[in-house]
């Protein structure tokens with residue numbers, strides 16, 4: 219087993235400077251493009267809860283005032299009762315102090331309670347809007363993006379907004395109020411001592427700036443390395459089969475080690491520098507106490523101020539540095555949350571799936587007669603399909619064949635109107651598809667796709683997805699027709715067997731049979747089958763072929779098949795090349811004409827010989 223080298227790993231000059239630079243570049247792109255606009259938009263969500271927000275502001279005012287009043291009273295106690303050694307009113311003052319501290323705690327508790335409510339309501343609305351938007355966006359939106367990226371919008375970004383609203387917003391308010399309040403009271407008590415107290419601030423600023431200039435990018439680098447490491451672990455865990463079959467374990471361990479070392483380096487320095495901040499603050503606080511004690515003592519001896527004022531200043535000095543520090547921290551968190559919010563809003567603002575025409579038809583039923591008339595289509599600006607013309611009679615099976623990238627899936631995408639065709643016309647029962655409501659068109663279609671997708675639900679619920687009002691008997695009948703009933707019956711929990719998201723626990727073929735049962739139950743007039751029989755053992759393949767034959771009977775079916783032996787019985791085979799139809803006809807006719815299909819057929823025969 220490999221062990222990680224532990225050779226002087228923590229030299230600062232070993233931090234990859236290029237990585238730091240890269241991180242700084244990334245930071246720039248990670249900022250919101252329109253910070254003011256995004257903040258305004260977040261505000262519009264908060265403004266829906268004006269009443270509660272006012273209460274929070276009131277509580278912040280009270281807590282800030284109380285944090286000023288506490289030390290002030292202590293100072294008064296020193297002057298009035300301790301210096302004078304006249305303790306008669308001390309008891310009453312202690313009661314006041316107690317009230318101040320209770321009020322302080324209570325206002326902190328309530329501001330937190332109300333602000334958490336505001337934050338939760340805001341992210342509830344955002345999550346809801348984002349999820350609804352996901353379901354209104356066209357397929358092209360998802361085709362262009364990675365799933366992980368979209369997941370990150372609804373998890374990380376929204377979480378970030380929540381945390382920022384919960385903590386940073388109140389912190390920023392409180393810090394500003396406390397800072398202003400402290401300086402005002404200090405100035406009123408003694409402008410000279412205020413200046414002396416503040417003498418350490420420039421030093422503090424410089425020290426913090428020096429540290430954060432280093433920790434900021436290091437922290438982000440650490441996050442970046444952590445993300446890389448997590449991603450790598452996730453990928454290798456889910457790709458275990460492939461790693462083992464290609465005997466890549468050693469290489470994977472080596473690559474992991476590299477990522478682990480990167481994280482170790484950046485993590486070490488990020489935390490070392492971050493650890494400096496409280497130490498430096500403490501040191502400067504003590505310096506400031508010393509200065510206040512010295513200067514305050516001299517001023518008190520000269521009767522310019524009282525001893526109580528010195529007590530108040532030492533307390534305020536402590537209160538003073540904390541908000542300064544917090545402001546700079548919270549500001550960064552706030553900026554990154556605003557950037558996240560902007561990404562969320564960008565998705566919410568993305569153009570939704572084109573709406574149907576105003577007077578679009580709702581199909582009650584359909585014969586399933588399709589006609590493609592010189593249809594052309596481009597993804598963005600890349601032309602894919604050119605002058606496609608063919609017909610599919612009701613109940614016929616039309617198969618698309620051709621090399622990878624020929625445009626088979628694209629034709630299916632046009633039939634189901636996941637994409638809009640640019641030129642020409644596609645007609646269903648003589649009506650242009652564009653005049654038919656998308657939802658009503660798709661209601662008459664069922665898909666059995668290569669990547670059989672099952673939900674995290676029971677087998678029964680997965681089949682019922684085809685027709686929500688189906689009875690248990692109808693589900694069982696569909697499963698019987700799909701040749702999967704016997705298999706389900708043999709499972710300990712039968713139809714109530716829970717499937718996990720990846721559908722593990724059942725084979726690829728069984729998954730496919732369940733999706734066929736789902737399609738049978740849906741009882742559509744139009745069927746779309748995408749390479750439904752690849753990677754499956756012969757017995758299951760026969761079962762699938764048999765189930766499909768039953769499913770396709772009496773329905774117009776479009777089949778994408780790479781293996782020509784599965785489509786020989788199709789009524790029409792359409793051979794595509796570079797987005798154009800080069801041949802069409804029955805298997806026998808195409809073989810007899812000895813053209814492109816014949817060549818492809820011969821090639822496959824040789825490959826499987």
Ligand SMILES: Nc1ncnc2c1ncn2[C@@H]1O[C@H](COP(=O)(O)OP(=O)(O)OP(=O)(O)O)[C@@H](O)[C@H]1O
Pocket residue numbers: 358361362597598600602620621622623624625626627628629
């Ligand atoms: N969402 C998309 N955006 C841009 N181009 C795309 C998109 N989907 C497919 N293409 C391109 O369109 C062409 C046709 O792709 P299509 O998926 O229709 O081919 P196919 O015949 O189904 O291939 P395969 O047999 O590999 O599934 C390819 O060049 C492909 O790169």
